Amino acid sequence: MASLGIKVVSVPDMVLKAYLEERCPNLDFILWRDEEYPSVEDLSVIDAVITPYAHSSLTVERLALLPNLKLVQTQSTGVDNLVGKVPPGVVLCSARGVHAASTAELAVGLAIASLRGIDIAARNMTRRVWQEERRLTLTDRKVALLGYGSIGQELHRKLSAFDVEIVRIGQTARRDQHGDIHGMEDLLGLLPQTDILISSLPMTPRTGHLINRPVLSAMKDGALFINVGRGSVVDQDALAAELYSGRISAAVDVTDPEPLPEDHPLWSAPHFLLTPHLGGNTSAFLPRIRTFLADQMKRIADDQPVINQS
16 A cells, blocks of 8 residues: 555544654644534644544534545444545545454343343342342353454354354355354344344445344344444334334344434333443543554554555
8 A cells, every 4th residue: 555645643632642642753643623623724734534432423524624634544443424424535444443342242241131131130129129030041042143343253252151152144155263154145044043143243335224124033033132233234113023022132232323212112122122332432442542543643654554444
């Protein structure tokens, strides 16, 4: 990859700016908070933009105003909010891998909480109700990982400690050191034998509403669906219909839209556990994203190829 010729980078907060200035003295860093508008002088010299982790809509909408923009670096795994917003010819990089451990950890937690009824026990506690019952366990389940990028791979590693059978489904069929990875075309055929389906899929033209009524209907009775990828991968109305039928259960960290409208049926759906997009927003985020961004900026300063290019 040819040199990008980047000299000036905008960053969304002062702490990150100071961190990168100390580690990358050959680059100039300009503060650009999402709620603020860059000066005319800054607009003309910014070569690269590091977008905020959350609430980056104003920054994204103004990318087209930067005449010398060469690269946009997100702090998130997904880049679907930037589709159509990054000018042609501008390199777009994600923070893929930074959030993998935390997001996979949450997926495992959602599985255990749902199977063992921890959410029910928490509600019962507020009513001083002691309800003993035999629940399902993660042990001995057959788990299908839908999506085998950084999060899916981390899920594979973490779940291996739970005595589960793991089936992997990627964008395309292939083999690696662990065996077969199925392609998307195998999904429907695998679901009738799957106890838990965990999606970590990003939003792409191919994955939008991939989890629809036919897919959910193909899941076995009593199966659990977990989503820690993107909410738009799932047809929310189809998911609600399956939950109200009582046939399957679900635990999700992402919805479409976020948050759900107040009158959406998922809010009161049975056998449903919802967390408010907590996957990557943990204590691990700041040290990991700073390390990643410093490495990426050093690559830029040294005219080395950037990583995580989308």
